[in-house]
Amino acid sequence: MTDTTSILGYAWPMVVSPGEEVAFHLSSPSVSKADAAVVRVRCGDPDPAGPGIRAHEMAAPFERTVSLVHQVIRPGSCAIVADAPALTSFQSFTVGAFLWPTMPGDRAQTILSRWREDTQEGWRLGLDADGHLEFVVAAGGRTWRVVTGAALLSREWVLAGASWDAEAGRLAVMVRSADAQAGRDRSECVEAPGPTGLEWPAAVPLVIAAQASDGGGELFDGFYDGKIDRPRLHASVQPIDGLHRLCESMNFPMTDARLIAAWDFSRGMAGESVTDLSAHHLHGRVRQMPTRGMTGANWDGSTDRWTDCPEQYGAIHFHSDDMADAEWEPTLRFTVPAEWRSGFYALRLRADTGDEPVESFVAFFVRAELGKPRSRLAFVASTGTFLAYANSALRLDQVHAEAMLEGVLTLSRDDVYIQEHREVGLSTYDTHADGSGWSISSARRPILNMRPRGNVFNYGNDTHFIDWLEETGQDYDVITDDDIHRHGVQVLAPYTCVVTGSHPEYISREVWEAFDAYQRSGGRHMYLGGNGFYWRIAYHPTVPHTIEMRRGMTGLRTWEGEAGETALAFTGEPSSTWRSNGRPPQRLVGVGFDGQVFTHSSPYRWLDGAKDPVLSWLTAGIDLAAPLGDFGLRGNGAAGVEIDRVDWSLGSPPGTVWLATADRLGYGGTPAPEEIRTLHRGVMGDQNAQVRADLVYFPTANGGAVFSTGSIAWVCALSHAGYRNNVSQLTGNVLKRFLDPAPL
Known part of the structure; x- marks a missing residue:
């Protein structure tokens, strides 16, 4: 070992x-x-x-x-507002926000604070370990606390706040439920004795969704799980109605000198800053990239994109396990x-x-330098997909993994480590501790399954094609989808042929359009995978190697986002599948995802299209009477794991030549959800001809062409029998012709 x-x-x-x-x-x-x-x-x-x-x-x-x-x-997201004179310029005050807690009762959590945990000084509004709203004020070794009688409910909007009346020496904590019926009502106002004067601690940041561990402003704890919308801080004592007006308002007169801060999370949500609308400009920054562009307490269902009505998307979903930068x-x-x-x-x-x-x-x-190709061939490293799967804990977390794989799980050391050390941050297939999906993934952390010896999906599979190129003596450049996103088709244009690997699943609009432009201009594209060009993602506008995706309610998904939250915070674009965005993969590469089969892989059988004499260059040296790829490292076949098919109704080009198909996948062939309009016993691969992997070729404009295999398992069959097999032969035939500049 x-x-x-x-x-x-x-x-x-x-x-x-x-x-x-x-x-x-x-x-x-x-x-x-x-x-x-x-x-x-x-x-x-x-x-x-x-x-x-x-x-x-x-x-x-x-x-x-x-x-x-x-x-x-140190995982955990929050918003941090640096200390400023305005934060210590008052005694009596009211603080509050709209809350949508997701783990009340799990542990003590802080909502809004200017608090030092090490010295137990300052103030904090939060939830106690049982989920009750509490307000704590402390200084000089004394602590005053007030708490509600009922615990808050999970995933229910409330207005939550607190006040300190220094003159009267009273604390108050306030809750008003947004939906006060059917047992959901948690509305109450509770008062308790408080101090008549305090000296606030110095050099302590104001923190939203956590609290400072010390005075340095770098360590935090008490992280909150859930959404916070429109937090407010006012240097006066307000009843619940007054707090409600403060939190609902988005316009504040500059004459209100007692308004200390009014944060609007709907502004600049693609970035890492939070905006204060008050005259004090107490702007802050978010830590560990919480999820933005989330519906607020005022969302009315009239739109599902924050760009249409930003003021209804003034919430940030904070997580105690958010992790975007190991630091x-x-x-x-x-x-x-x-x-x-x-x-x-x-x-x-x-x-x-x-x-x-x-x-x-x-x-x-190491990328090939832009505009300085060393080869006519480029292989695209699918870094967007590598990030989407980064540190996946899915095999153990999902209850049906063993049923899907038709076998007992064998855990690697990496699998065990991720289960025990979730602070490394999980993949976009996993869920946070509160059950919401991970929608952001960054490379600024250890990624165990994007490296040699890691899980063989994606990165490991793609290296089999690199191994084949080296074995056959074919020179090549490596480029990345990250660079294609930033620089567009000019990254692809210098190459006669571009190859995408086993699973280029997560694609931004910029990457899609670059491939489309490349193919239209005569470029040759070999897509040697399955389930490619499937999910729509965005890259962070300023932080490199950071992606966002939203699962929505379509596609083969392990979690669903909340209603109204399918638009990407980084760009405002709709996320979900490219098919649901009007660009099925079939329009780009001839085939598109239709199912998965983890029980075993299968060979292709040749179809009449492969026998056309015009395509003799493609099948040269291959026995068309023998099955194609009845071997391989992934399930003993070249067609398997995740598979794509031709579908004319989804845009497979009229000029597509259907070369071969693997349509006898057995009951383990499971269709993607978007393929099943009605449920019946015949939807699995043993009875459903739509669950199959198709091998296709089609010419494009200006002498270009596309060749697609429709299977993740394809590249893992290349090395069989010392690289002397029909999968290797066919791949070599296509590559040789695609590198020939003569028009196709």
Whole structure:
């Protein structure tokens, strides 16, 4: 056994060009020193039935022995407002907001605070461990507290607030339910004795959805789970009606000198700032990227996009386990030599601890420089998809995993680590502790399944194609969808042929349009995967290597967003599947996702389209009487895992040549939800001809063409029998012709 988790890290930036610097942020709780080397990854799949781990060590200009320390990850999102004179300029005050709590009663949680936990000073409005709204004021070693009698309900909007009357020496806590019927009413106002004067602590930030652990303003705890909408702070004592007017209002007269702050989360929601509408300009910043563009207490269902009515999307959904930046210090830096080829790279870390060898990898990518191709062929690293699946805990979290896989789960060391260390942040397939979906994923954290020896889905599968290119002696560049998103079709244009790998599933509008423009201009595209071009995502406008997606209520999904919350906060665009956005994958690559089959994979059978003499270049050296791909590392076949089919009604081009199909997948072939209009016993793959993988070719404008395999398992069959097989032969035939500049 090899220990893959005692040393972890991440590279920043995740994608670099030759001549640029990359920093490695490393941590280990048990290993003090490790041998470090940069390797160029040829194959990252350790499966002994395949090529195995293949990595070429590079000559990198840094000290091979690196010292390691344990660096802590601190998850939890909140909004932080730096200390300012206005925050200590008053005694009596009222504070409050609209709340939609998702885990009341789980533990004590803070909603709004200017509080130092280490010295127990300041004030905080929050929920106690039983879910009751509480207000605490403390100074000089004394503490005053008032709490409601009833616990708040999960996922129900309330107006929640508190006040301190310094003259009367009274505290009050207030709740008003938005829907006060059918047992939902939690409305009440409770008073208790309080101080008549306090000296507020110095240099403490005001924090929304958490509290400061100390006076430094860098450590926080007491994180809140749920939505907060329109928080307010007023230097007066207000009853519940007055607080309600404050929180509902979006316009404030500058003559109201007692208005300390009125935050509007609907402004600048694509960024990391929060805006104060008061004259004090107590703007803040969010930590660990909570989910924005969320429906507020005033959402009336008239729209499902925040761009139509931003004032109804003034809520932020905070999570105690949000994690977008591990904030680790860099351990090692180096500049990528100018002569290095583009490719999949990793920092390899090895140590001998006595019990078992430690070998861990930190992946990064060296891109081909824009406008400086070294080959006529480019392979696209699907970093958007790698991020979408980053640190997936799905196999253990979903109750039907073993039924879907038709077998007992075998857990890797990485699987166990993620279950025990969820502070690394999970994937967009997982749910937060409060049951809401993860919609944001960042590369600024350790990602265990995007590296050699990691889970073989996506990254590991794609390296099989790189291994095949190396084995066949084919030169190539590596580019990334991240760069295509930023620079458009000019990243693709220099190449005669571009290959997308096993699973380019998560695609932004910019990436889609770049591929469309490339194909229209005569580019050749080989799509060697399944379930590609399926989900619509957005990239953060300012933070690199950070994506957002919303599942909505369509597509093959592991969670659903709340009603009205399908628009992406980063861009305002609708998310969900590309099919539901009017661009089925069939329009771009001829085939589109229709089902999954994890029980086994199958061979294709040739169709009449493959026998056309005009396409003899495609089938040269292949016996069309034999099945195509009745072998492979993923289920013993080339057609499986997740699969795509031709569908003329969804836009498969009229010129599509249907070459082969795998339509005998058995009962394990499960259709995607959008394929099932009515439920009946014949929807599974043993009776449903719509659940299949199709192999297609079609010409495009200006002498270009597209070849699609419609199967994730395809690239994992290339190395079978020493790379001498019909899957390898067909892939080579197509690639050779697609690199030939003669029009197709």
